């Protein structure tokens with residue numbers, strides 16, 4: 001039996017899962033890690049804490065699976081994207097805390113570049129928007145604000161990478177400084193049509209090429225782990241950003257297929273085959289690149305999904321555990337006209353307003369904890385509707401099925417409400433850890449364990465399908481209430 005170790009380093013927690021070649025999880029380990037909020041709109045992680053946790057979790061997952069490293073065919077890595085790490089090539093030590101994808105500190109820098117008329121050039125080359133979400137302005141901020149960083153970067157002393165690249169560097173003890181095309185496509189520095197770091201973009205964001213990693217296919221050679229880390233040298237053979245890994249894990253290999261992942265954030269990704277330009281403020285991005293062939297995708301990124309539930313737990317102390325939300329929502333039935341717009345770090349697609357902040361609207365004397373918690377869950381559904389409507393408008397056809405995954409979808413009330421609000425069937429797969437599974441599939445493709453995407457697709461199984469039960473008039477009424485709530489906090493509603 002061949003095994004694959006999948007590393008899934010997410011925004012809220014890090015995970016390591018051992019899969020067998022049939023895609024069955026044989027053992028895993030997971031750990032939440034510290035979120036740092038030093039100022040309003042700033043979000044940071046300790047990259048060394050992430051690395052130390054990841055190594056320990058890999059060792060624990062192997063023990064839990066009763067598998068030794070020498071039995072591993074490969075390792076796959078998937079990661080929270082855009083989060084930016086800058087480190088010393090000689091010592092491997094980060095120069096500062098990692099700036100997380102949710103961080104808004106470079107919103108004004110992005111606005112200045114928009115005011116200077118650069119948005120179209122950036123969008124044409126990268127498929128992205130000038131928003132603090134992406135790596136380039138975060139990296140420029142580090143180079144300009146960490147004393148001595150910029151001259152050291154220009155002299156080749158420093159390395160930049162997203163979390164996949166950082167973990168690969170640590171796993172190979174500094175031998176490999178590489179990333180994959182999906183992660184590169186999230187930096188605002190990578191031309192997704194030519195598949196190269198783009199000189200004009202490096203100049204625009206003032207990034208020295210000396211810090212950049214090599215960009216490789218999502219499946220293939222990424223070097224091997226140092227034997228002392230896990231007990232054997234294991235090839236790293238698959239890497240992808242977590243939302244693209246989930247696209248692979250959900251076997252969305254045909255154009256038009258859509259998956260949506262509900263973790264800290266929510267990310268809806270449609271396989272489009274060729275690159276499709278969005279006229280509804282979605283992102284054009286790399287779905288995966290295999291054997292040099294790039295498959296493109298449309299993506300809607302929502303910054304706060306499960307994070308809203310974490311806020312209800314940690315910020316308001318309304319619940320002790322996220323799992324309590326299902327019973328509370330069943331008791332309430334609906335949020336009863338209460339809307340939570342969770343714009344804690346601005347709004348993502350299709351609004352893209354980094355200055356928006358959260359709001360709780362529609363409160364009455366009858367509003368209780370159950371209604372507020374339900375509004376937190378419903379917000380995830382309404383934001384998903386925003387994205388699906390935008391995708392349908394861009395592609396000219398509305399998907400009839402949505403494949404869902406991520407920590408939130410264990411919540412049956414949420415999954416059913418998603419079907420009700422979106423008016424589509426919602427399919428939850430047998431393996432909900434599809435992000436990690438996707439990384440495992442890529443690693444398996446990278447070492448020839450699977451000979452094609454068809455072989456991977458044959459393994460996908462639906463665990464439960466949720467069909468829409470809400471009457472159309474009620475669906476539209478509730479959604480209209482959401483749109484009115486967003487208009488109260490969003491300074492630039494999409495289309496205005």
Ligand SMILES: Nc1ncnc2c1ncn2[C@@H]1O[C@H](COP(=O)(O)OP(=O)(O)O)[C@@H](O)[C@H]1O
Pocket residue numbers: 010011012013014262263264265305306307308309310322323324325326406407408410411414
């Ligand atoms: N039963 C549940 N109902 C609603 N939300 C949940 C439930 N269980 C977990 N969550 C939320 O899911 C998120 C964790 O999902 P996960 O996919 O692990 O996130 P990430 O990959 O971003 O670390 C947390 O924000 C948590 O609040």
Ligand SMILES: O=P(O)(O)OC[C@H](O)CO
Pocket residue numbers: 009010011012079080081082101241242243263264265266267301
């Ligand atoms: O950590 P997740 O699962 O919320 O994913 C974060 C995304 O990769 C951000 O682009």
